[in-house]
Amino acid sequence: MKTKKLTKHAIDIAYRDEGQGMPVVLLHGFCGSSAYFDEIVPLLRGKARLIVPDLPGHGQSGTPTAPYPIESFADDISELIESLGIPKAIWFGHSLGGYVTLAAAERHAAGITAYGLIHSTAYPDDDKGKETRLKSIQTIRDTGIQPFVDGLIPKLFAPEHVQTMVDKIETAKKIGYTTTTEGAIRTLEAMRGRPDRNAVLEAVNCPILLVAGESDQIIKPDKTFSVNKDNITQVLIQGSGHMSMMEHPQRLTDALLAFLSDINL
Template sequence: MVEPISQEQFAALKQSAVLSNGLRLAYVEMGDPDGVPILLLHGFTDSARSWSLAAPHLATGFRLVSPDLRGHGHSDKPEGCYTIPEMATDVRFLIETLDLAPSHVVGHSLGGRLAQAIAERWPHLVRKIVLISTSAVLRERRGWLWENIQKLRDPIDPECAFIREWCAGAIPVDENFLAHARRESAAVPSRIWHSIYYEQLAYDPSPLLQDISAPTLILRGEEDMIATEEHQAQMQEAIVGAERISLPSHGHNIHWEDPERVAGLVRTFLERPR
């Protein structure tokens, strides 16, 4: 029986490291200090807390490191820049600073785009990658997310309709966790919401997918309207040998909605001999 960790306990584990580029990243470390490292990368406007429900199911035998990406959580929030290559470079420096290489890299949504970029650019740092609810397509200047980001102004209300929907699950999620998640998403300055989305309007990750040599697992919920079935099929076709699993009735935040099951799928994939 895996013991869950409370949100207060998880927050108390937060540490920080100054990277070689001068940026300070906050992170949480759990599990076996001598285990194979797993780097857990959260999604857009989340934080390391995004993994608090799933991490206990991965901790045995692995060294888990969950950073707050630049602009998120307790990490530095510079004026710029928020491109995928720049944010991936932060993660590379964190891997080097904490002596994690080679590491498994598990990324959700934006974190999955960073996992792709790391595996493409620095394959020697990576064992396997898991791409959860992510894609490799250009963002668009239309749709629900684009329209709501345009309206954001500081201070952002964590209980406004947009933030409540942004942090919701297709199936019920622990409400205490969601309350923390909403507050942390709302605490991300609107300029960073805008910057990260704008940068991805011009960033096309698809041409580099063929450079990923690490074994890859693609996971999504069938009700996910952000990382669609079409997006997942395109990634699987482009990444040599990639495997794909879809969870019926689940949405974009599958590791919140069904943390034990998702962690189990991730663990099975990572523990399988390469």
């Protein structure tokens, strides 16, 4: 892992920079890290230059010391990409990473050639979702990050994988434990406060990929496939929950490579 200090929020961002070719950014989900993509990076790096950061508050990156909305995530990751001398890149965001990607598409469109949402949505939290975020914040404050992660991770996998992918669930938990308590709380606040960005999907005419899991218990496919346009490709991964990069890495990789092959740089 390499580390770069960003100027706006003075945060150290840890990232992987692997492969050659078209620049592709991979952004992980909540309580994840760049390690979420360990199984697909080897499958992709022969086709692209992969920039895979740990989002602020996660993995080996620094934790924000002040309120840090989704827009700040987007601004800082955009600064990271620019600092690497990359004027334009293709962004793929998983879950939280998708929220960041959409914010970047709105705020830094000139730097994005195309983008994809993986098990993510342009919709904001509804009232129930916002209440759940508050309960999660309280749980983390009361008991710390490890019990919270232990409760969260199994729900990210398809129900049929909870017993058959025990090792992968344990791997995801260990990744989750690296999330700082303050980082998790600030990220929950950021996700709770994010706006509806379906208008971004509607307005942007660059190539867009939407990937959903057939058995995703966190974000149902209809929440991912919220906009239908000629420039939007929709892919449903059969038998996958919220974690196709671990549950079905080859299927996700195939979807990403098919999308990339259709982009004219």
